[in-house]
Amino acid sequence: MNDIPQDAEAVLRLAAQSMFDVLASTAQGAMVVNREHRVVWISEGYKRFLPALGFRDESEFVGRRVEEVVPNTLMAQVIDTGQPILVDLLTNKAGTFLVSRLPLRGPGGDVIGAMGMVLLDHPETTMQPLMNKFACLQAELDETRRQLAAEQSRNRCAKHRIVDFIGSSPAAVEVKRHARRVAQTGATVLLLGETGTGKELLAHAIHAASRRAAKPLVSVNIAAVPETLLEAEFFGVAPGAYTGADRKARDGKFKLADGGTLFLDEIGDMPPALQAKLLRVLQEQELEPLGSNAVVKVDVRVIAATSRDLAAMVQRGEFRADLFYRLNVLPIRLPALRERSEDIETLVEVLLEDIARRSGLAPKTLSAEALRALEGKTWPGNVRELRNALEQAFLMSDDDELGPRHFGLDEAATATATVGIGALGRLTTSGVSGPVETLPARKAELERSAIAQALHSTNGNRVAAARLLAISRATLYEKLAKYPELASA
Incomplete structure (x- = not known):
């Protein structure tokens, strides 16, 4: 011992x-x-x-x-x-x-x-069942990773092209012309327009037509992210930045969009504290993840969008002027639907086809009376509201043709919705009376007649006339330029 x-x-x-x-x-x-x-x-x-x-x-x-x-x-x-x-x-x-x-x-x-x-x-000789299970689990893991990578790749690709911005009106054609032009540059784009006008669609279209089309398109709706999480969402998180949280690093949206495009929707809702940090990234193309002192270089093209008046917000001190100027390099204004009511017929056709495809139901048509009624509405929610109305009528009805009643409209009222219909009175039940006019000529005559009647009804008040015609004042001025004889009315 x-x-x-x-x-x-x-x-x-x-x-x-x-x-x-x-x-x-x-x-x-x-x-x-x-x-x-x-x-x-x-x-x-x-x-x-x-x-x-x-x-x-x-x-x-x-x-x-x-x-x-x-x-x-x-x-x-x-x-x-x-x-x-x-x-x-x-x-x-x-x-x-x-x-x-x-x-x-x-x-x-x-x-x-x-x-x-x-x-x-060589445990496979003595532990074959366990090894087989391990091999199966490894194969499943590899397949899951492959599918996840493919899904992420699909989610970060552009879903729309410029041709998907439906409309042949002068306003719609102008938007598509601007989109094609800015797509060839690498500068920041600012999309301005009311909610539902298609700002996100156009952002996807610009990315798809740009040199960055093969790289990711990452979208962030600033209004949908809590203010306390915005910085981490944008710039990422260094390992262990949050006590008790996952210690792994997490890339932010800028890093995920590296080489591609970052779409910042509702940029007007960005809090002031984050505006300065965003400005630095736009100017320097570098960022610091939350909880890190390391500078990360990024190559990102930014497309921002807002339904708010950023210039007015700058005047009120609610939005940084320097950030506004940095964003407002290539502005594109998307017109409201009421400013391009001539596109509603085409939009209705495309939307009804899409609704039928998505719902798996047979296609439906729209009556002429219902179309005139829809063209006469102001649509404050724009294309999004139009789609909602069509989808509701489509799914709630068994009829093959949708009329005014399917949209909660009065049939009798819609009969008088077309102002100046008498201009088309040359057609009779027995055929055509007089020389045949082209369709554009008849449309121009109908348009001129409607504007003249509206100005007469409002004693020349153009604001009231535009409201009566369900178009914007700017659109009315454009129409009056085509008909100078009405300008003095």
């Missing part, structure tokens, strides 16, 4: 040495790596793996960094984290092994290295 150490530290040292000797002798192979990740010792059993790893003898192996000599090893992770990996499967060119990795600590508790052991050589 006198040879048993009484000192506790001596006992621990003896226990550690005994444990090391037992593990090294019972394992099929063992190695020790120091704090710098270099192999300092291998057991006799481990030497038989050297030829398969590409080494002739121990002298070529020992002294090298473990990451260089053992493919797929996690020994460096054990040293850096101080956490053991008790059971793991290691696969490399030498085969598949069941391994265990333990950190080694010095007297002060600091990690001074790690010990790795091969518990089982």
Whole structure:
């Protein structure tokens, strides 16, 4: 009994040495790596793996960094984290092994290295069921990752083209002309217009027509993100930035859009504190993730959109003037639907086809009376509101043709909605009376007659006349330029 150490530290040292000797002798192979990740010792059993790893003898192996000599090893992770990996499967060119990795600590508790052991050589021969399950799980994981990557790629591609902006009116044609022009540049675009006018569609279309079309298109609706999360959403999060939260780094939208386009919807809702940081990214093309001091370079083209009057907000001090000027490089104003009512017929046709396709129901048509009624409405929600009205009428009716009643409109009232219909009185029940006019000529005559009657009814008040005609004042002025004889009315 006198040879048993009484000192506790001596006992621990003896226990550690005994444990090391037992593990090294019972394992099929063992190695020790120091704090710098270099192999300092291998057991006799481990030497038989050297030829398969590409080494002739121990002298070529020992002294090298473990990451260089053992493919797929996690020994460096054990040293850096101080956490053991008790059971793991290691696969490399030498085969598949069941391994265990333990950190080694010095007297002060600091990690001074790690010990790795091969518990089982080629476990697939003795652990076939477990290996099969592992292989299946690995295959499923690889397939899930592939599908996720493909889905993310699809979600970050443009879903619309410029041709998808429906309409042949002068206002719609002008919007598409501007979109094609700005798509060829890399400058910032600002889309202005009421809600439902198609700003997001146009942002997708500009990206699709640009040189960045093959790169991601990432969208952020600023109004839909809580103010407290906006900075992280834009610029990303460094590892451990939030106490108790996921310690992994998370890329922000700017980083995800690197090389492509970032669409910032409802930019007018951005809080003042974030406006300055956004301005820096736009100017310098660099950012700092939340909780990090590292500067990350990005190459992003920004398309911003708003339904608010940014110029007025600048005057009131609600929006930074310097950011407004940086965003307002290439502005495009999208007209309200009431300013291009001549496009409603085409829009109705396209929307009804899309509704039928999405619902799996048979297509439906719209009566002439219903079309005139829809053309006479002001549509404050624009194309989005029009689609909602068509979809509701389509799904709530069994009729093949949708009339005014399907939209909650009075049939009798719609009969008088077309002002100046008498201009088309040349057609009789027996055929055509007089010389045949072209359709554009008849439309122009009808338009002129409607404007004249509206001006007469309002005693020349153009604002009231525009309201009566369900068009904007600017559109009325454009029409009057075509008919100078009415301008003095």
